[in-house]
Amino acid sequence: MASEKDNKPADREVDKISGTETTGHVWDGIRELDSPMPRWWLWTFYATVVFAIGYVIAYPAIPLVTNATTGLLGYSTRGEVAKQIARAKQAQSGLLEQISAKTLQDIRKDPELFQFAVAGGASAFRVNCVPCHGSGAQGGGIYPNLNDDDWLWGGSLDAIHTTLKHGIRFTADENTRTSEMPAFGRDEILESTEINDTAEFVLKLSNQEHNAEAAARGATVYADNCAACHGDAGQGDPEQGAPNLADAIWFYGGSKAELVAQISAPKLGMMPGWQNRLDEDTLKQLSIYVHSLGGGE
Amino acid sequence: MTVVHDSVERLDVEAVNSKERRALYAARVKIFPKRVSGVFRKLKWWVMLVTLAIYYITPWLRWDRGEHVPDQAVLVDIANRRFYFFFIEIWPQEFYYVAGLLIMAGIGLFLVTSTVGRAWCGYTCPQTVWVDLFMAVERWIEGDRNARIKLDGSAWTPAKLTKRLAKHAVWLVIALFTGGAWIFYFADAPALIVSLVTLNAPLVAYSTVAILTATTYVFAGFMREQVCTYMCPWPRIQSAMLDEDSLVVTYNDWRGEPRSRHQKKAAAQGQKVGDCVDCNACVAVCPMGIDIRDGQQLECITCALCIDACNTVMDKVGKPRGLISYSTLRDYEASASGQQAVTNWRSFIRPRTLVYLLVWSLIGFGMLIVLTMRDRLDVSVLHDRNPVFVQLSDGAIRNGYTIKILNMQAEPRRFRLEIAGVAGATMTVAGSDAPGSSSALVDIGADKLRAIKVYVRIPQANVVSGRSKLKFTVSDTAGSETSTYEANFEAP
Numbered sequence: 074m075a076s077e078k079d080n081k082p083a084d085r086e087v088d089k090i091s092g093t094e095t096t097g098h099v100w101d102g103i104r105e106l107d108s109p110m111p112r113w114w115l116w117t118f119y120a121t122v123v124f125a126i127g128y129v130i131a132y133p134a135i136p137l138v139t140n141a142t143t144g145l146l147g148y149s150t151r152g153e154v155a156k157q158i159a160r161a162k163q164a165q166s167g168l169l170e171q172i173s174a175k176t177l178q179d180i181r182k183d184p185e186l187f188q189f190a191v192a193g194g195a196s197a198f199r200v201n202c203v204p205c206h207g208s209g210a211q212g213g214g215i216y217p218n219l220n221d222d223d224w225l226w227g228g229s230l231d232a233i234h235t236t237l238k239h240g241i242r243f244t245a246d247e248n249t250r251t252s253e254m255p256a257f258g259r260d261e262i263l264e265s266t267e268i269n270d271t272a273e274f275v276l277k278l279s280n281q282e283h284n285a286e287a288a289a290r291g292a293t294v295y296a297d298n299c300a301a302c303h304g305d306a307g308q309g310d311p312e313q314g315a316p317n318l319a320d321a322i323w324f325y326g327g328s329k330a331e332l333v334a335q336i337s338a339p340k341l342g343m344m345p346g347w348q349n350r351l352d353e354d355t356l357k358q359l360s361i362y363v364h365s366l367g368g369g370e
Numbered sequence: 371m372t373v374v375h376d377s378v379e380r381l382d383v384e385a386v387n388s389k390e391r392r393a394l395y396a397a398r399v400k401i402f403p404k405r406v407s408g409v410f411r412k413l414k415w416w417v418m419l420v421t422l423a424i425y426y427i428t429p430w431l432r433w434d435r436g437e438h439v440p441d442q443a444v445l446v447d448i449a450n451r452r453f454y455f456f457f458i459e460i461w462p463q464e465f466y467y468v469a470g471l472l473i474m475a476g477i478g479l480f481l482v483t484s485t486v487g488r489a490w491c492g493y494t495c496p497q498t499v500w501v502d503l504f505m506a507v508e509r510w511i512e513g514d515r516n517a518r519i520k521l522d523g524s525a526w527t528p529a530k531l532t533k534r535l536a537k538h539a540v541w542l543v544i545a546l547f548t549g550g551a552w553i554f555y556f557a558d559a560p561a562l563i564v565s566l567v568t569l570n571a572p573l574v575a576y577s578t579v580a581i582l583t584a585t586t587y588v589f590a591g592f593m594r595e596q597v598c599t600y601m602c603p604w605p606r607i608q609s610a611m612l613d614e615d616s617l618v619v620t621y622n623d624w625r626g627e628p629r630s631r632h633q634k635k636a637a638a639q640g641q642k643v644g645d646c647v648d649c650n651a652c653v654a655v656c657p658m659g660i661d662i663r664d665g666q667q668l669e670c671i672t673c674a675l676c677i678d679a680c681n682t683v684m685d686k687v688g689k690p691r692g693l694i695s696y697s698t699l700r701d702y703e704a705s706a707s708g709q710q711a712v713t714n715w716r717s718f719i720r721p722r723t724l725v726y727l728l729v730w731s732l733i734g735f736g737m738l739i740v741l742t743m744r745d746r747l748d749v750s751v752l753h754d755r756n757p758v759f760v761q762l763s764d765g766a767i768r769n770g771y772t773i774k775i776l777n778m779q780a781e782p783r784r785f786r787l788e789i790a791g792v793a794g795a796t797m798t799v800a801g802s803d804a805p806g807s808s809s810a811l812v813d814i815g816a817d818k819l820r821a822i823k824v825y826v827r828i829p830q831a832n833v834v835s836g837r838s839k840l841k842f843t844v845s846d847t848a849g850s851e852t853s854t855y856e857a858n859f860e861a862p
C-alpha cells in the first residue's frame with residue numbers, strides 16, 4: 074500500500090465524495106477527477122478498432138503513390154456504378170426490345186411504351202440536346218424552339234427521327250438534310266432595291282405593317298426568285314428546309330432589317346447527325362419526346 | 371437463514387440497484403428475481419398473452435379490398451407507398467393520420483400515467499413483456515432464484531453447459547421469431563414466409579430479422595432493467611406526469627415500520643413493532659433490483675410483483691394484506707396521519723385527467739370525421755416553367771401543364787378533365803390525336819396516380835397579355851366526386 078502511494082505524483086489524491094482519483098490538475102482550487110471511461114464507451118471504441126482493421130483488409134483503404142490498396146472484396150465505387158447501370162439496363166430490357174421492334178407510330182399509341190419513351194427521350198435530351206436547344210427545348214438565338222408547331226424540316230415522328238439521325242447540313246453524313254438559300258445580296262443576284270421590295274412583300278405575307286407599293290414590286294421578285302422554295306403564298310417547304318414566311322414565328326427575326334439581312338446573306342443553321350453517337354433505341358425515344366413537346370404533327 | 375416467523379424465511383438478498391449500492395462506474399450486478407404468484411402476476415401473464423398474440427397474429431389477418439389492392443389487414447407497403455389498416459388506406463400525403471395517432475398515443479399515455487401511474491411500463495411495454503418472457507424461460511430451465519444463483523456461481527460442468535446452451539437456444543429462437551414477425555407487417559406475409567424459408571427473400575428482410583433478433587436477445591436477455599433505467603427517456607418524463615392522485619406502488623411505512631425480524635421477541639421486550647417482518651420477499655421478486663421500502667424510485671416500473679410477494683407473506687403471518695399496495699400519495703399521507711383513505715373511482719376524475727381525455731377524444735373525433743369525409747380523388751397541376759408559354763405559327767399562345775390525378779379508390783375510374791375561365795381555350799392531351807376541346811377523358815387504374823401532359827391553347831384573338839386564371843376541374847364520370855385546381859395561363 075505504501076509503495077503504491079509512493080509511485081503516485083505527490084498531488085494525486087483520492088476525492089472523498091466520489092472515491093475517484095484526481096489528475097493532480099487544479100484550477101482556482103477546482104480539482105479534476107480522473108474518472109474512468111464508461112465501459113460501454115470503451116467496448117464500443119475497441120469494436121471500432123477491430124472494425125477498422127477488418128475494413129482496411131476488405132476495402133480499398135491505404136493510398137499508395139499512383140493508386141491505392143484494393144482490398145480483398147475488390148470493391149470500387151466505379152464498379153458499383155457499372156453494376157447499377159447493368160441492373161437498370163436489365164430492368165428496362167423488356168421495354169427496350171419493344172421500342173426496337175415497333176414503329177414510332179405504334180410506340181406512341183401504346184401508353185406504357187409512350188411514357189417510357191418520353192422519359193428516356195427526356196433523359197437523352199438533357200445530356201445531348203440541352204446545350205443548344207435549351208433545358209426546356211425552348212431554343213433561342215440561332216437554335217429553333219422545339220415546343221412550337223413551326224418545323225423547318227417537318228414535325229412528324231419520321232421527319233424528326235430523320236433530322237436527329239442525319240443532322241442538318243452535317244457534312245460528315247452523306248444522307249444529311251441540306252439546302253442552301255442563295256445569298257441574293259452578297260452574290261449580287263439582286264439589286265438592293267429589289268431586296269428591299271422583297272422584304273416588304275414578305276412583311277405583307279405575314280400580315281405585318283408594310284409599304285404597299287414596294288410590296289407590290291417585291292411580289293414579282295419573290296415569284297421569280299423565292300416562290301420555288303418558299304411557295305407562292307410563303308407557306309414554306311419542309312422537304313427543303315424552307316421556312317414558312319406567312320406565319321407568326323420567325324427563326325432569324327421578322328423585322329424589316331432582319332429580313333433584308335437574311336435575303337442578302339442568309340444564315341444557315343447546322344445540326345450534327347446523331348446516328349454514330351446514339352443508338353437507334355435512344356434516337357427513337359428522343360423522336361417521341363421531341364414530338365410530344367406539343368408541336369408534333 | 372433466519373426464521374422471522376413460523377412460516378416465513380428471511381431471504382438473503384440485496385437491492386442491488388438501490389441508491390446506496392449503485393456506483394456510477396461499477397459493472398452491472400446480476401439480478402435473480404424470485405418466482406411469485408398472485409393477482410398482479412396473473413394479470414401480467416394475461417397481458418403478455420394478449421400483447422404477444424396481437425404482435426404475432428396481426429400480419430396474418432386478411433381483409434378483402436377487391437382485386438386491385440392487397441388483402442392483408444395491416445400492411446405498411448413501403449415500395450408502393452401505402453399504409454393499409456383494415457378498412458383504412460393511407461397515401462403518403464395523408465400521413466398526418468399517423469401523426470395524429472402518435473399524438474393520441476402520447477396523450478393516452480399521459481392520461482394513463484396520471485391515473486394509474488406507470489401501468490405502461492409495468493405491463494405492456496415490449497421491453498417488460500419480452501424480459502418477462504425471457505425470465506420465464508430462464509426459470510423453467512435453470513430453476514428459481516436460489517438455483518440460478520448457485521448455477522451462476524458454480525464451475526463449468528457439463529450440466530451447467532447444457533442448461534446454459536438450452537436457455538440461450540430458446541432465447542435465440544424467441545428473438546428470431548420476434549424479429550421475424552416484424553417484417554411481415556411490410557410485405558404480403560404468406561408470400562414472404564415462403565421466400566424467407568427458401569432463401570429467396572430480399573437482403574433487407576434478412577438484415578431486419580437479424581438486427582431485431584439481436585436487439586431482442588440482448589435487450590431482454592442481458593440488458594433488461596438497464597434499458598428502462600439508462601436508455602429509456604419515458605421514466606424521466608413520467609415522473610412529471612405523476613401527481614398526488616396517481617396510483618403508484620407504495621410501501622405503507624406508517625404501518626410497516628419499525629420493521630422487525632424478531633417480532634415476538636421485540637414485542638415481548640415492549641418495543642413498538644410494525645407489520646413488516648423484514649423478510650425481504652419484496653426485494654427478492656423485484657426485476658429491477660430495488661427495495662420498494664426505500665420509497666418511490668425512478669427504477670420502479672410498477673409491475674406490482676412486490677405487492678403479490680408481500681400479500682403472500684401477510685397471509686402467512688396472519689396480518690391484513692396491503693402493506694405494499696397501489697396507493698395514491700394523497701391516500702398514503704391521509705393514512706400516515708391516521709385518517710381514512712379517500713381514494714375511490716372519483717379520484718380518477720379531476721381537471722387534469724378530464725383535459726387529457728378531452729384533448730384525446732377531440733383529436734380522435736376530428737380524425738374520424740376527416741377520415742370519413744376525405745377525398746378519394748386528388749388533383750395537382752404544375753405549370754411548365756421552361757418555356758412558360760409557346761407562340762404558335764398562327765399567333766396562338768400555348769401553355770403546358772403536368773396534371774397529376776390520384777385515384778385513391780380500389781377500382782379503375784374514368785375522369786373528365788375540364789378547363790374553364792379563359793375564353794377560347796382548348797386543350798389537348800400529349801400522346802392523343804384528339805382535336806383540341808375544353809374537356810378530355812382520362813382513365814386511371816385502381817389505387818393509382820397518373821401524370822398527364824396537357825397543352826392549353828388560346829387563339830391570337832383571345833390572348834390577354836400577362837397572367838390569367840385557368841381552372842382545371844376533374845370529375846368522376848360514374849360518380850359525383852369532383853376536384854378543382856386553379857392554375858395560371860401565361861401570355862407575353
